Amino acid sequence: MKKDSCALILGGHVNGYSIIQELSEKKVNDIILFGYSRELATYSNKIKKFVLIEKTPESLYREIEKLHEEYEKIVVFPTDDLQLENLHKLYNKINSFCFLPFNPENLQVCLDKYTQYSYCEKLGIPYPKTIPIEVKEDLKMIELIQFPILLKPNKREDLKKKVFRNLKIDNNEDLEKERKNIENYLDDGIIFLASEIIPGDDDCLYAYVAYRDMKGRILNEWTGRKLAQYPDNFGVFSSASNEAPEEVRTQGKALLNGMNIKGIAQPEFKYDFRDQKYKLTEINLRSMMWNRVGNLSGVNLQYSQYLDALGKKVTPQPQLKNREIHFIYLKHEIANLLGRRKYFQKFMQNIRDSDETHIAVYDRKDMKPFFRDCVGIAKIIVGKFLRTIGIVS
Template sequence: MKNKVVILGSNYYIGLSAIRCLGVHGIHTVAADYSEENRYGAKSKYCSEKIIVPHYQKDPGKFIFTLIEYAKKQDKKPVLIPCHDSYLEVIDAHLDKIREYYLIPQTEQGLYSTVMNKETLHKLAEENGVNVPETLNTDEKNLHKKVKDTIKFPCLVKPVDSPSFVKEFRKKLFEVHSIEEMEEKIELAKNANLEVIIQRIIPGFDDHMYTFDTYLNQESKVTHWTTGNKFRQYPINFGASVFTIQKHVPELYEIGARFLENIKYKGFAEIEFKKDAESGEYYLIEINARITNFNSLLYKVGLNFPYITYRELIGDPVEPKTVEHNTNTAFWYVFEDVLAVKNYIKTKQLSFPGVIKTLFRPKAYAIWDWKDPKPAFSFTFMMLGKFFNRAVK
């Protein structure tokens, strides 16, 4: 009997891609969600089992208890793969307890939260000589003067805790253009009990966004990696990737591998960088400490990170591998890219012919798969239902 893999969050395409990446190798995948609603990833033919667990935020104690009770019934320790930041926060808070029953790459409790938290991540990066955008706390003395002199407008009002901010405001940050607007957004976050920081915008269009995607073994050494280049995001300019290509950028390995190894990180990580259009320097923006949204692209170019994670944790690691050439392959989340392109064209940041040119290359889709079509059909019906309900209202 092989170790099972419990995947948290099949109501989003990250969970779906993890299920597929493991299922193709005949591994027993368990989709764990808090509701039957919208869990289109569990429709995959590669999903072996479905379970319902308490909501990770409404009752985190019961959520952890239920996961542990499930693991106790298994012949071997299951591998646990959270596919959303909010799941990862709860797992990290109870890491010492849950590691008794699950195989999880990270062994240091609190490290996941440290790299996910914008404030602590920036301090860690600065301590290790990694560039980060100039940032101010909202309680700084002479804040207005410092913003005008150092940060300058437009600038960003960013959350310290991204998952909670996104849940509250349905966006990753606020872009502000004046002191008055900045104070308004700070107050908005304060009223929602959310901590924010003020940050300089690194110059450059969305195609100046890059990623370093990697796996570090239990000795905190990089064993697998590649790099990517974002083309389009949604929401535009400060959103999640909807069209990204694999592109070899060796400088990102030099920066990213050294940093992650220095902080003794273990498991999968994706560092997002932005290349300053004026200086050419790379700035660390954030770290995704769970499987990334363009995991299907990484799989297509030869790096199956959920499977790499599984094999190492069961004591049978796969050979190290890197993709150090340009494959010309793109990740494409069609649904949100259509929305993004509409806004890029509306704001005259892109032209329609220019967008079309980017599509002529091999693609890895967020949801669609000819060999596993049911999740895409389920997603389509789900979205049609939402549009219909809005129209009725």
């Protein structure tokens, strides 16, 4: 006999494990994990089982069909853009028994960063000067933007092909060095965006995160700030907090409503001290790496989705703002400490300058994922030592 429902997490990295933690704390017992490899969350005692899948919609469909033999309703939590695209391709096959947290009518266009900036223009939301690079001839248009610039695919192509996630170009000499590689990617059909780099460190990044249901209602929301990224200012989450000005919430909410985005989404902004504006960098249409900040500051966004998917009442939760909460991914912080000059003071601020500090992946009742991640930390330390003494380059 089939069980009523389960939560299906796609991807077992820090973002996937944080979702597992939140749902488990809310007594969701049937948590299933699908992943491309044996990531840290696969060692958790909070999951019912782990299933290894390939990066194809066919593989995902086969395993979801098998899971449907056990459960009437499957509530899906994607953690990367490729998973979203694969789920979108399968929508008509599985939406009768799967809760898919996106708007099927506009998902593809909303994943496009240039479309996101186009909506900023319509809605009056600040964004960096940007031009699309679709063909080789467009490269000369880069001169319209003052160096330095950031070049990135208009979608997360790095999940499917060997292409950089972003590339900082400081001057024409840098552009000439990279021209051949960029032209090869353009020949492969990859479209890029060239954007001005907003000055400021990685602690100038803010986010609005919300769950917007299928009727277009925002059921819960929170805001936060990145304190550091890895491996540099254009990397991914290393540390974050629950700090953010009201302007971030206002602009983020306007984007989700104006674009009719559904499910869990995160507009991210960078503060530009030149004109005192918060400018959109990108919108993530799924749970990002530091989603646990919301949970730790009183907003159960993942659980809100789970309840809504099952037709249950979702209670609005005000975010805790009278205490400063830091969320630290120790693996990235140690890598920054070893690899970034003069990082020690920032490292100590991230660890100590808060009312509460929480370490990602660390859970006293579920230590295997943390121990597994410690292996990666040890490799980073050993690698740095070997490079220092000249054994490896």
